[in-house]
Amino acid sequence: SSELTQDPAVSVALGQTVRITCQGDSLRNYYASWYQQKPGQAPILVVYGKDDRPSGIPDRFSGSSSGNTASLTITGAQEDDEADYYCNSRDKSGNFWMFGGGTHLTVL
Amino acid sequence: EVQLVESGGDLVQPGRSLTLSCTASGFTFDNYGMHWVRQAPGRGLEWVSGISWNSGTIGYADSVKGRFTISRDNAKNSLYLQMNSLTAEDTAVYYCAKYISVGNVGYFDNWGQGTLVTVSS
Numbered sequence: 001s002s003e004l005t006q007d008p009a010v011s012v013a014l015g016q017t018v019r020i021t022c023q024g025d026s027l028r029n030y031y032a033s034w035y036q037q038k039p040g041q042a043p044i045l046v047v048y049g050k051d052d053r054p055s056g057i058p059d060r061f062s063g064s065s066s067g068n069t070a071s072l073t074i075t076g077a078q079e080d081d082e083a084d085y086y087c088n089s090r091d092k093s094g095n096f097w098m099f100g101g102g103t104h105l106t107v108l
Numbered sequence: 109e110v111q112l113v114e115s116g117g118d119l120v121q122p123g124r125s126l127t128l129s130c131t132a133s134g135f136t137f138d139n140y141g142m143h144w145v146r147q148a149p150g151r152g153l154e155w156v157s158g159i160s161w162n163s164g165t166i167g168y169a170d171s172v173k174g175r176f177t178i179s180r181d182n183a184k185n186s187l188y189l190q191m192n193s194l195t196a197e198d199t200a201v202y203y204c205a206k207y208i209s210v211g212n213v214g215y216f217d218n219w220g221q222g223t224l225v226t227v228s229s
Contacts, residue, residue, distance in 0.1 A: 033215035035153070042203055042222055043145075043153065048215035086153050090214060095167050097143065097214075102152040 004100035011106040012077045020072045020103045022087030032070035032087045082107045110134040110218045117223030130187040130204030138182035141207040146200035194227045
């Protein structure tokens, strides 16, 4: 099906590692990109491609992919990382784009 | 510095039309595909529409196909979204986003701050 599935919510203890996953058939053909969004703000790109970060994004953010699943890993989570995270990909046809439902990350 | 500034959001009655604009600066606008993404109150991101650098390829989400029209004017560094037959389900913040695509890698590297569209009687 043409959709991306994310867990609605994940929590992590301060300084620990957390993985946020995104599942979808299109991820066998296209890499996911990942966006962080804080309340009242526009999304910002944090990871794209195989495992690339825009300038200014801390290296504690990393990406990976296997089969139909893409993952965003935060190694050593900080309070500032508490936010909603969305994955995005083209659909299998390449003619449409879609976002996952989003994962709310709580840093305890 | 890349800047994307949306405008045109408003309170509009159901069934009416509205056109959004996005003015770009800080990059060569006609080198990039551009997209609209929306977010209903308390909901997640939803891709709405995208247009290639030369307007040769255009796509729409099923939820807006036949009602919304995306266009761009490269001479004015501007992206547009004409929205017709609006319903309450179209109420959202609308973001424009610059898209980069290389093979099977694609991403929205810059986003505007959004413009709010409220559809209500």
